[in-house]
Amino acid sequence: MRLQIPLPIRLRLRLRHGGFTLIELLVAVSIMALMSVMGWRALGGMQQATTQTRTHTDAVLTLDAALAQWGIDLDALIELPRTTPIDWDGRALRITRSHSADASEGVLVVAWARGLRDGKDQWLRWQSQPVRTQTAWAQAWQAAATWAQSPNEQARQSEVVITPVEQLQIYYYRGGAWSNPLSSAGTAGSAVTAGGVATPAAPSASVVPDGVRLLLTLAPPHPLAGLITRDWARAVAKGSAP
Numbered sequence: 001m002r003l004q005i006p007l008p009i010r011l012r013l014r015l016r017h018g019g020f021t022l023i024e025l026l027v028a029v030s031i032m033a034l035m036s037v038m039g040w041r042a043l044g045g046m047q048q049a050t051t052q053t054r055t056h057t058d059a060v061l062t063l064d065a066a067l068a069q070w071g072i073d074l075d076a077l078i079e080l081p082r083t084t085p086i087d088w089d090g091r092a093l094r095i096t097r098s099h100s101a102d103a104s105e106g107v108l109v110v111a112w113a114r115g116l117r118d119g120k121d122q123w124l125r126w127q128s129q130p131v132r133t134q135t136a137w138a139q140a141w142q143a144a145a146t147w148a149q150s151p152n153e154q155a156r157q158s159e160v161v162i163t164p165v166e167q168l169q170i171y172y173y174r175g176g177a178w179s180n181p182l183s184s185a186g187t188a189g190s191a192v193t194a195g196g197v198a199t200p201a202a203p204s205a206s207v208v209p210d211g212v213r214l215l216l217t218l219a220p221p222h223p224l225a226g227l228i229t230r231d232w233a234r235a236v237a238k239g240s241a242p
Helices: 007-017 022-075 134-149
Strands: 084-089 092-098 107-117 120-127 159-175 177-179 189-192 197-200 211-220 225-231
Touching: 007 084, 022 092, 022 120, 022 211, 022 225, 092 134, 092 211, 107 134, 107 197, 120 134
Parallel strands: none
Antiparallel strands: 084 092, 092 107, 107 120, 120 159, 159 177, 159 211, 189 197, 211 225
């Protein structure tokens, strides 16, 4: 016996099997919208994490390159007649260094200091053009000191801004101990001024310390925020190394 289904019920079944109800469509759209929002949030979080990782990596690599350059400058330090090879005046560490293996290309004066840039204290490096005469060296040496104290736009064109710092300290290693270069224990020789240009007296053999210690306090949000210590030892130092 065949079951006979009334016509109205058959029409409703055909309509039911032929599509979705309005409520079902609304639920489906809501679920898709929720999944889309969650997906965008996840993607935004991944992009933010990638950007933060890249920023931290760049900051660490920049610091590493600067510390490497610090060691290179000290390794290239050169002592010449009537010049000062190295000096810390409380503002900047100035170094007379070779320009290249060819002495005919002259020497460089470089300076490392902490200075205010764009509202932040920054670790800075300044470098002169190659100099080949004592007069040119004296002018570059004085320009480095002026740059560290009150730089003008021209002087700032020769600087490199490295990273924000809260503190910069320098110590010399002499006589088997670390000391402040500005103290009597850390000072050897002095410069005199003639005609407004720095002309240091002939340095003694003890002008160049056996070691130089750099203390940097990095400011947040640097990934290595805190105290960084870097020691440099003079290759020809006598006695035990620092």
